[in-house]
Amino acid sequence: MKIKLILLNLLALTTFIGLSNNVYASKKDSTDNLSIEEKRDNHLSNKIKKINHALNKKIYEFREHPQKKNNIEENSWMTYVKNINYLKNNQLEIYVNPNFKKLSDKKREFIVATVQRISLSEVLKVLDISPNDYMEGLSSIIYLDGSRLGRSVFLNTKELKWYD
Numbered sequence: 001m002k003i004k005l006i007l008l009n010l011l012a013l014t015t016f017i018g019l020s021n022n023v024y025a026s027k028k029d030s031t032d033n034l035s036i037e038e039k040r041d042n043h044l045s046n047k048i049k050k051i052n053h054a055l056n057k058k059i060y061e062f063r064e065h066p067q068k069k070n071n072i073e074e075n076s077w078m079t080y081v082k083n084i085n086y087l088k089n090n091q092l093e094i095y096v097n098p099n100f101k102k103l104s105d106k107k108r109e110f111i112v113a114t115v116q117r118i119s120l121s122e123v124l125k126v127l128d129i130s131p132n133d134y135m136e137g138l139s140s141i142i143y144l145d146g147s148r149l150g151r152s153v154f155l156n157t158k159e160l161k162w163y164d
Helices: 002-032 036-064 105-126 131-136
Strands: 081-087 091-096 139-144 147-153 156-162
Touching (some): 036 081, 081 105, 105 139, 105 156, 139 156
Parallel strands (some): 091 139
Antiparallel strands (some): 081 091, 139 147, 147 156
């Protein structure tokens, strides 16, 4: 009876070890089966998340820690920008608050140019971009309450067209 019990325990242990190895192998195989393109897309996606996190962290810290507002004029763009999303096609989505709409076109353009410049510096920290893409800059679409407020002109990212 004792031998039978020992054999059953040994069989159960062997089965458990075999199952856990299969689970590990299946997890490992699932990432190994990704194509090179899928791995590259995952890698790029992670880099884009890192860029967006860094950009939006600046806005969050500006709002949440008012005692750290050293250079108000340099950071004035943060009072009008809610969120920034960098997209993989070198484009920015800039979400602004209603106070942005009250500004003159010149002030709006200054804020968007500042966001583009700061975003480009964050992109350069994470991604390798060509000199042409760097000189071209980041085209932008500006959103207010879910609708487009403006965008960069097609061949000139620094020139803006407003819809209001």
